[in-house]
Amino acid sequence: MNRFTAPLWVFLSLIVLLGVGLTLNPRELPSPLLGKPAPSFALPRLLAPQQNFSTAQMQGQVWLLNVWASWCAACVDEHALLLRLARAERAVPIVGLNYKDDPAQASAWLQTLGNPYAYIAVDRRGEVSLDYGVYGVPETYLIDQAGRVRVKQVGPLTAEIVEHSLRPWIQKLREEA
Amino acid sequence: MRRAIVIAAAVAVGMGPAMLLSASAASTVEVVSFATPQQENLYRKMLTELRCLVCANQSLSDSNAELAKDLRGKVQKMVAHGQNRAAIVAYMTNRYGEYILYRPRFSGATLLLWVSPLLLLLLGLAAAVRLVARKSSRSETAYSAAQLQKVGALLKDELN
Numbered sequence: 036m037n038r039f040t041a042p043l044w045v046f047l048s049l050i051v052l053l054g055v056g057l058t059l060n061p062r063e064l065p066s067p068l069l070g071k072p073a074p075s076f077a078l079p080r081l082l083a084p085q086q087n088f089s090t091a092q093m094q095g096q097v098w099l100l101n102v103w104a105s106w107c108a109a110c111v112d113e114h115a116l117l118l119r120l121a122r123a124e125r126a127v128p129i130v131g132l133n134y135k136d137d138p139a140q141a142s143a144w145l146q147t148l149g150n151p152y153a154y155i156a157v158d159r160r161g162e163v164s165l166d167y168g169v170y171g172v173p174e175t176y177l178i179d180q181a182g183r184v185r186v187k188q189v190g191p192l193t194a195e196i197v198e199h200s201l202r203p204w205i206q207k208l209r210e211e212a
Numbered sequence: 213m214r215r216a217i218v219i220a221a222a223v224a225v226g227m228g229p230a231m232l233l234s235a236s237a238a239s240t241v242e243v244v245s246f247a248t249p250q251q252e253n254l255y256r257k258m259l260t261e262l263r264c265l266v267c268a269n270q271s272l273s274d275s276n277a278e279l280a281k282d283l284r285g286k287v288q289k290m291v292a293h294g295q296n297r298a299a300i301v302a303y304m305t306n307r308y309g310e311y312i313l314y315r316p317r318f319s320g321a322t323l324l325l326w327v328s329p330l331l332l333l334l335l336g337l338a339a340a341v342r343l344v345a346r347k348s349s350r351s352e353t354a355y356s357a358a359q360l361q362k363v364g365a366l367l368k369d370e371l372n
Binding site for chain 1: 266305
């Protein structure tokens with residue numbers, strides 16, 4: 036045993052530890068909501084303010100809840116993907132939760148970029164979003180037929196997340212049903 | 213080598229208290245009033261115990277972020293409705309997870325976090341003890357009678 040052996044081991048284990056640390060995303064929090072019932076809510080609809088959207092409407096379906104705002108730059112990044120998802124064959128309905136936004140601006144934003152949402156609920160004061168534990172917009176939740184949260188994505192959706200997480204989950208949930 | 217051990221031990225000793233220190237006193241909080249001073253105390257206490265999730269290591273009381281404001285509002289409402297600390301902590305952790313607590317609870321998932329300072333301290337102590345033991349045993353047996361004689365002769369030379 037050389038006198039440098041011990042420090043070398045300490046050094047190497049530190050390198051491994053820090054190396055693993057570098058590959059983790061400190062912003063990614065595991066949601067305690069996974070597998071639990073999604074908080075139910077009823078909120079006015081953006082494009083039909085006299086009507087409410089209620090989570091009860093979605094019972095028995097696999098659906099996506101997408102939290103977005105017209106002031107949110109990252110929401111533009113995932114928008115094309117949402118449009119594609121909405122137009123795909125056997126698409127799951129996407130419900131938008133408009134987070135702390137000006138309804139006029141939100142409508143204008145959708146008019147320019149296209150509307151992927153089956154319904155849009157307006158959460159002006161962010162209270163429903165708080166109930167979902169939203170801490171960064173955009174966020175997307177996959178909710179199953181029984182109303183349980185299956186996937187939570189904080190930050191914009193990517194094609195990779197859709198392929199490797201959302202699609203397999205949707206397929207599995209539909210097969211089980 | 214010895215310095216490395218001293219540093220490791222110092223880190224181990226220092227980490228414990230540092231982890232227990234929570235964020236500094238309130239600074240950016242809106243003015244709110246409660247029916248009783250107990251409620252106000254609970255409100256202030258909760259704000260230092262809960263983390264602002266979108267900030268770099270700030271508690272709710274230190275942060276100006278939108279989300280921190282909303283969460284402060286939620287805490288205020290819950291306190292005003294007579295909810296206790298446990299109810300507020302449960303509400304927050306059910307949505308945001310353990311991470312929102314500045315002082316993580318002692319559980320299976322946080323076991324390593326809590327005991328690692330102690331482990332490091334023990335590790336450092338063990339290494340130090342081993343090092344000292346090895347040093348002292350070497351000094352007792354390392355020199356033969358001939359070597360000692362030689363040393364004595366050299367010292368004599370030096371003194372003359």
